[in-house]
Amino acid sequence: MSVTTDSSNNDNAFQRFFRAKRGHSPFNRMLIHLALIISSIIAIYPVLRVLSVSLRPGDRLLSTSLAIIPSDATLNNYFVVITEKDFMLWLWNSLAITVSTAIIGVIFSSTSAYAFSRWRFPGRNTGMLFLLATQMIPAAMLMVPIYILAVKLGLLGTYRGLVIAYSVSSIPFSVWILKGYYDTIPRDLEEAALIDGANRITAFYRIILPLSTPALSVVFLFNFMQAWNDYLLARVLLANATEIWTWPLGLQALQGQFQTAWGQFAAASIMVMIPVVALFLYSSKYLISGLTAGGVKG
Amino acid sequence: MRKQILILSVLLLAVMMIAAQCGGGEAPAPEKEAPAPAAEEKAEEAAPAAEEMTITVWTKEGEADGGLPFLQSIADAYTAENPNVTLEIVNKDVEVLREDFQTAALAGNSPDLLFTVSDHAGPFTIAELIQPVEGLADLGQYVDSAVAAVKLDGKTWGVPASNGNHLMLLYNKDLVPEPPANTDELIAMAADLKGQDIIPLVFNQTEPFWMVPWLGGFGGSVFADDGVTPTLNTPEMAATLQFMHDIKFAEELIPAESDYDGSDTLFKEGKAAMIINGDWSVGGYTDTLGDKLGIARIPQVSATGNWPAPYTAGTFFMFPAELSGAKLDTAKDFVSFVTNEENQVKMVEELNRLPALKVALDDPAVTENDLLKGSADQMVVGVPMPTVLEMRCNWDSMKPELLAILSDTKAPEDAAAAMQTAADNCLLTLE
Amino acid sequence: MDSLTLDVVVRSISEVGGTVAFIVVGSIILELILFLIFKVILKSPHTLPIMLLGPAAFGMTVLIVYPLLWELNLSFTNMSLRRFGDKAQYTWIACQAKPENINFWLTDCLFKNYVDVFRLPVLKQVYFFPVFLRTVLWTFINMVFHLVGGTILAILLNQPIRGRGIYRTFLILPWAIPQVIAVLAWRGEFHFEYGFVNLMLVRLGLEQINWMTDPFWNFAAMCIVNIWLGIPFMMVILLGGLQSISSDYYEAAEIDGASGLQQFTNITIPLLRPVMTPAIVLGTIWTFNNFNVPFFINQFELETSDILVTALFRAAFQYNRYGFSAAFAFIIFIILLLYSIFYIWISDGLKEVYE
Known part of the structure; x- marks a missing residue:
């Protein structure tokens, strides 16, 4: 669980901690379960409602029934979305763009973060502050200039434009997370390797990266989520290229000025949730340690 | 585990590289979308008509009412006849289309044709983004009211493809055998319906688009005769607001809070007897209600004897200012193809919209369809929706005050005055 | 309509692969240039970190710094729907002010958009x-x-x-x-x-x-x-x-x-x-x-x-007040920047107390 090298020690400490000090009486345990169950229901209920809309025949967004599975449930909406729309194409495009974005983003931010973590070079603090500052730029503000830039560079309507834009926009957050994480890895480890004749890059590759798996997974996950869910950038950068539309653009087409095909919209929503949720669950064991280790130094 | 991931990613990368090599020739393909400004256009001007070309059409037509598939099918038919022309039909929601077209024009990268609502003519002409269509189509063959909807500064800025987009009264014949002729009848009918636990009337209470018909019924208009000066602080507006207030709080004709989807659902489920909605919704109601669906005019305002006047508009083709040469000719040809008699009749049958082409109005598909007859009858008393940019200020000023009236927090006279102030302030920001 | 076929899959993989290759090759070239400049010519001790940062910094400059400067320029202009686009009808707000009227010149010419954010409604009435x-x-x-x-x-x-x-x-x-x-x-x-x-x-x-x-x-x-x-x-x-x-x-x-x-x-x-x-x-x-x-x-x-960002969106895209909304955006940006500097400064101070 812990990031530092003596993780086995910590784990034991953990177990001791739980067994010895924090055993609960059955009544308290029941209360804890109750609280967690209620919270869980609140957390998943809206998703269940989306599921419910997707199973309703017709475009009935609304219903006074609170049943999750309607009595006249049908999978027709899923069928229509998959067979009659280009939904699978959109999903595929999203997947291709998202995965390559996440990989490239991880490569660039892992090296940059290493520079920030291990060297004191001129402009280092300004650089970190600048990275934080980019998080404060309202996204809508950059749309027009980015579009103009893409037109000038011939990146409009290409995978390339979108992948580059996503990779770059994910760098600041990734660097922050990774830099914090690298800071917790003792320098002695690399220095030992350097004495053994390895150079800086090998040391980084052989020692730092493997130790940083949790943080790297978190960064991968964040980049993936950001690219997967983005609508604004895709809208301006893909514009006319319907053959490489990502799913948020496709779903937008299901919404009209006044009318929306809610059943299909919901069915598609459920399907796009699956990859992210799966990835989230898979990496959740890293999520906790990867995100917080940067802040914990004692 | 880590090793596996590493190997996997290296493998993946290798596959991609190889694929990139093989597909190298294809890779830049999408760049044909990228701007190929002056040079390409010149080449096209000189080239013979059979040259390969791509026409990009941005449309507000979406999936929900079948508009997008319909346009796509027409485009496919056109491509079948003209194999050298590729038509890229791109859906953009109404507001998105406007924002994106402005952005694209800013970068000198407009699409080749727009298929959108009439009110976009206002902003687009002010920014000089579209060209007048006088020389591009024979406007005489289209219904006059449709052409009038996109007339600004003495020029016409769009070729109409459908006419209408107007509100009307749709009723459930099981619950209302005969539609009310005037508001007194409507109110009398309501008492009866409420007794059966049926909501008498629903409509989207959140948009002033649903209020302006009544304003017309009370003899008012949002602009003075010059068409650009807001006239919102008028006795007619106050009377309209009072009426909106009364049907909600005094007569309880309409539910407490109702947006588009809520009204739509209530009517589809048979819990509401009547709905005021646009021609785009007719198809959906025909699917759910079948023969039980009836269409009539929005009832006459008893106090004045006037018919409410919904805004009419329709869908229009607009030509970006930069379009010229062979592309313009092709775009022109495609527009006349979409609006020929055969395709207009097809549109009537598939989308239940009234055609913009005069001859199509005499087709049996229109004359023998009760629903369309009702829709056409409503349109007779409609007025073209203003397309000037100033209208945006009017919409935005009316909306919060309408909401205040419908939540019973403001007196009608105060709301009307507040509308006027807001509109006047808004006009200043348009400079 | 386009649909998902094997063809499409192969094409998109090759394009994605091409993109990755493009980025990799681009980075290598960039690294070489950086190496030449800093190691060979300048003999800088910071060559390695600079090379590590190179690709990310380059990307950020192009995709974030350039658009920011573009917006900054816009925030001094009078661009709106009436003065729109590459016809370059919009300019920096200019007016003839006498030299003694420097305050007026600042508030009503150079920084007019910035001052307007505070003295005009940012939305319809608010x-x-x-x-x-x-x-x-x-x-x-x-x-x-x-x-x-x-x-x-x-x-x-x-x-x-x-x-x-x-x-x-x-x-x-x-x-x-x-x-x-x-x-x-x-x-x-x-x-x-x-x-x-x-x-x-x-x-x-x-x-x-x-x-x-x-x-x-x-x-x-x-x-x-x-x-x-x-x-x-x-x-x-x-x-x-x-x-x-x-x-x-x-x-x-x-x-x-x-x-x-x-x-x-x-x-x-x-x-x-x-x-x-x-x-x-x-x-x-x-x-x-x-x-x-x-x-x-x-x-x-x-x-x-409405909160600030949604107000900004409406000002820019619904009312087309481009110059005004660029200034508005910078004001939001500056507020957040000040807050972060302040907070980090405070909490760093606190950290020292605890350590």
Whole structure:
């Protein structure tokens, strides 16, 4: 669980901690379960409602029934979305763009973060502050200039434009997370390797990266989520290229000025949730340690 | 585990590289979308008509009412006849289309044709983004009211493809055998319906688009005769607001809070007897209600004897200012193809919209369809929706005050005055 | 229509591969140039970190710095729909002011857009400061609930009970699903007639609430949705923090006879501070700049529910006040920047006290 090298020690400490000090009486345990169950229901209920809309025949967004599975449930909406729309194409495009974005983003931010973590070079603090500052730029503000830039560079309507834009926009957050994480890895480890004749890059590759798996997974996950869910950038950068539309653009087409095909919209929503949720669950064991280790130094 | 991931990613990368090599020739393909400004256009001007070309059409037509598939099918038919022309039909929601077209024009990268609502003519002409269509189509063959909807500064800025987009009264014949002729009848009918636990009337209470018909019924208009000066602080507006207030709080004709989807659902489920909605919704109601669906005019305002006047508009083709040469000719040809008699009749049958082409109005598909007859009858008393940019200020000023009236927090006279102030302030920001 | 065929798959893989190759080759060239400049010519001791940073810095310059400068330039112009586009009809706001009128020249010419943000309505009727205060209130309420909710859940999840993994999975879900979809789902739940919330209120024998038209309740609805969305992030961060606190502290405290509450305030809170500081800074910025929740929950476009970013969006795209909205955006940006510098400065100071 812990990031530092003596993780086995910590784990034991953990177990001791739980067994010895924090055993609960059955009544308290029941209360804890109750609280967690209620919270869980609140957390998943809206998703269940989306599921419910997707199973309703017709475009009935609304219903006074609170049943999750309607009595006249049908999978027709899923069928229509998959067979009659280009939904699978959109999903595929999203997947291709998202995965390559996440990989490239991880490569660039892992090296940059290493520079920030291990060297004191001129402009280092300004650089970190600048990275934080980019998080404060309202996204809508950059749309027009980015579009103009893409037109000038011939990146409009290409995978390339979108992948580059996503990779770059994910760098600041990734660097922050990774830099914090690298800071917790003792320098002695690399220095030992350097004495053994390895150079800086090998040391980084052989020692730092493997130790940083949790943080790297978190960064991968964040980049993936950001690219997967983005609508604004895709809208301006893909514009006319319907053959490489990502799913948020496709779903937008299901919404009209006044009318929306809610059943299909919901069915598609459920399907796009699956990859992210799966990835989230898979990496959740890293999520906790990867995100917080940067802040914990004692 | 880590090793596996590493190997996997290296493998993946290798596959991609190889694929990139093989597909190298294809890779830049999408760049044909990228701007190929002056040079390409010149080449096209000189080239013979059979040259390969791509026409990009941005449309507000979406999936929900079948508009997008319909346009796509027409485009496919056109491509079948003209194999050298590729038509890229791109859906953009109404507001998105406007924002994106402005952005694209800013970068000198407009699409080749727009298929959108009439009110976009206002902003687009002010920014000089579209060209007048006088020389591009024979406007005489289209219904006059449709052409009038996109007339600004003495020029016409769009070729109409459908006419209408107007509100009307749709009723459930099981619950209302005969539609009310005037508001007194409507109110009398309501008492009866409420007794059966049926909501008498629903409509989207959140948009002033649903209020302006009544304003017309009370003899008012949002602009003075010059068409650009807001006239919102008028006795007619106050009377309209009072009426909106009364049907909600005094007569309880309409539910407490109702947006588009809520009204739509209530009517589809048979819990509401009547709905005021646009021609785009007719198809959906025909699917759910079948023969039980009836269409009539929005009832006459008893106090004045006037018919409410919904805004009419329709869908229009607009030509970006930069379009010229062979592309313009092709775009022109495609527009006349979409609006020929055969395709207009097809549109009537598939989308239940009234055609913009005069001859199509005499087709049996229109004359023998009760629903369309009702829709056409409503349109007779409609007025073209203003397309000037100033209208945006009017919409935005009316909306919060309408909401205040419908939540019973403001007196009608105060709301009307507040509308006027807001509109006047808004006009200043348009400079 | 395009559909997913093997052809398409092969083509897109090759394009994606091409993109990756393009980026890799580009980076290598960039690295070589950097190496030549810094190592060979300048003989800089910082060559390696500069090379490590190179590709990211290059990308950020092109994609973030350039657009920012473009916006900065725009913020001094009079661009609007009437002076639009590459016809270059818009210019820096110029006016003839006498030299002695330097103040007038600053406020009504050079910085006119910036000053206008404060002296004209930013929306139809609402001025800057009410929107700003509402944004601060919005951020504050959300952060308090995120922290409290996140802490409670993290502590509950840190208890030795069965099924923690399953609970954690469910509780993370609001974070995992695409935000727009979650927000649209929630909007449905606040529907007057059909929404879950009002249906429950009726079943409990209470009055229905006008979630969409009543300014207070609409704001409340926005907060509820955003609290729901934001708790998992805090929960995960704090859970990580809790798990890293050694049990020795608690054992020692127990021996000293400290109560549970005392342990919480004297051990847990101070030791969580290092993980909380970055989380709070980021959380505040994200909440302050949250667009989806206030924009989509405020279906009726009540001006009383707009926060700064949604007001900015409306000014730019609905009213086409390009020059004005660029200035507006920079003001928001500067506010957040000052806040972050201030907060980091304060918390760094605190850190020294604790270390």
